[in-house]
Amino acid sequence: MKKRLLTSIVATLLTSNVLANTENMTAHSAFKAELASMQENYYRSLRLDDWIAMGMTEKDISTTMARLKANKEGLLIDLNNPNTRGHWTYEFTKTAQNLEDQANTLNTPTAYGRASTVYLVASYPNLHQPNEIAALDKAVDLYLKAAKLNGESVEKVDLKRFDNRSIPGLLHLPTNTKTNLPAIIWTGGVDKTLIEHKTDFKSLLESGYAVLTIDMPGAGLDYRNHLKLGEETASHDAAFAFLQNHPQIDRNRIGVLGSSGSGVALIPFAVQQTDLRAVVARCALVDGPIGKQATLKFIPDMSAHSFIARIGGDAGDMRYFKNMATKFSIANKGMFNGQLRIDTPILVINTKKDPVAPIEDMKRTAELSTEGEMFISDEVGHCPDSLEAQNKIIAFIKSNV
Template sequence: MKLYRIITLLLLLASHLQLVRAQDYAFNSAEEAISGWYHTFDYKGWASRGVDLENAQEVIGKIAQSTGEKRSSDFVDSQIEFGPGNWVYEWIQMGDRTLEEAEKLTGSTRLSKLRSALAYYTIGSWPHLGRSDDSQALEKAVSTYMQAGEMMTVPVRHIDLTVNGKTIKAYLHVPAGEGPFPFVINSFGSDVTKEDSFDLFYRELGPRGIGMLAVDMPGIGEAIELSMQDGSDAVMEGALGFLKNADYADSRNIFIVGGSFGGNAAARAFYRLDVRAVVSMCAPLHSALVAPPEVLDGLPKLTIDGVKARYGVLDRPTAELTVLTKQTSLKVQGFFDAGNKISKPLLIVTTNRDPVSPLRDLDMLLESAADSEVIILDMEGHCPPRWAREPMIARWVADKVVN
């Protein structure tokens, strides 16, 4: 059974899938993409994560005045030297200032400040290329995440997972109450780390009695020793093995949720892993992964740098990347051609004008699903905003829990 829905913000309207060409649409909205800047300004998304927009404007103003040597003359925010005017430096300063404020507070006001500091650090590290300056910001984000997570009724645990013989880190959130609990394994994309998962548990999953194991994609964050060439769902598979052996996790109710490249991993897991259900959001499944270099170079440089870093070819020509991304296509891997229907529930969440996740690619995935639902937000750009999609995802997961 297929159920299609198209959403204008939160208004549900019946619709059908359209065929689109990826290159027809912008990756970011006009409000986010500012000419002359490497990074984009997602003010609404930042605010939903606890960013004080006056503080954000202060940081951006300092970066705009940068006079240091640039990594690229095209981008004002690409100062190389780690100091005043450098993107990472200025966001770290704001994070440190906010963290100092949090240390003087208690209860919900302290948690609010910690969420803000966490957001400043992750924005500073973004797109998490593993360079020395952004690694400093990410280390501070990890520490701040743990401080915020320790304020949960059941404190967060920073656990080890073994993936392809290597040890990586993940955040384990167990809900309050008596288990075993349903669990979500959550991962984001090529330029977003698991440190952005906090609100999904804090606001949505935890209150519904659902646990979360937040992981990084291969090649990013605390899974940087891995590569997308190890398999996009390799970390998810390791996380699943961990939860299957945990007495607090209900092995009948383990869900996989992934966005962007994490959505590719979730779609691959849909075919390969024994889980209750899968949520795949705005996933590059085929077309963008087999596109020629000139098409990929038409996407934002930050985005392509993030993808290159995940494959271990940062600062290399895009032609080298396309050889690798082709092997991540689910069609090239043969999953779309298997011919069998898969019974586990599948939810797809996307926009109807996503340049790297065209609806025709999603339809190939849906052909394999016996029980699927599609939620399409009527908007241009890659991926629905987290503040809009996460409540929908949590409700859907809760509805799919079996007793």
């Protein structure tokens, strides 16, 4: 599938004056094992297979990317993103609008799901620009429409933080049971949004679990907040309190899963919230490249800019990145000094070689718990995508929550 898609994209772009960007490709390759052959020319990580799995078609991607204009010589095709023709969010939004019009006629969950995914890609990587936010809002609205047409129970909810600020979330409830539900807080990383994880937790819903998806502060729909030093657990705390006070949830059976960049909030939350039944740290960032200023340069620009936006800076402010990023490292906070121990079961899961969450970080995270477990699935790349990893996560949750 990928070969046919990329052949189409490459053919449409051969006439543009695009120069290979070796450093960009190297940085992206370090984070993900399998990348599109055109990745060297793109600022955004081309997660083509993921997008197709979520509902897009090859044509949606290839025809839209063919409309993207190359920037000035030496720059990446999608580095600049004004709300004008030839730029990422504008062009993917145009495609999504056409698909939304078709969905309004067809009125099927598949049609709305496809349009929702394209709007989501249009918003990627969520750097708080107005055009990105508008696309993300549409993506969530159509996600909810598709779910309703499919007979699913999903609603957008507001979670209240300690400071009374609001956090948006999506509460997914199983259709076969109604009360005393075990529940999981499920959150992604710096460039994942709360509607991207459905296939990963579908089997939990079918087994009678409720799943509350939230974005990490500063990401996705939670763009009004940001990850703040000393208040890293604010969103997780709000989600936990919401579930504990929900009439359909068993307050004594709540677990949490966090991926990638959300690890800097997940681990402090897991340490502080002793009423959790289980914690899954999936490719969770706890130290790695943010541990030292010298290693920040190995993070791809898109991921760096996303992280900056999550911790309260302007996306391109690399000085802010250097000054602040290391302060969010769990290791730099002294949490890996060997004195901190909790009893909540923790599953730490990742690939064998991941620059974001390397083996040593995985070991130190698992050792925080008297019931810590480390599981290696895929060989290389940031975050395990295999069925083996997904099955391990689901089995761990079911056995502990």
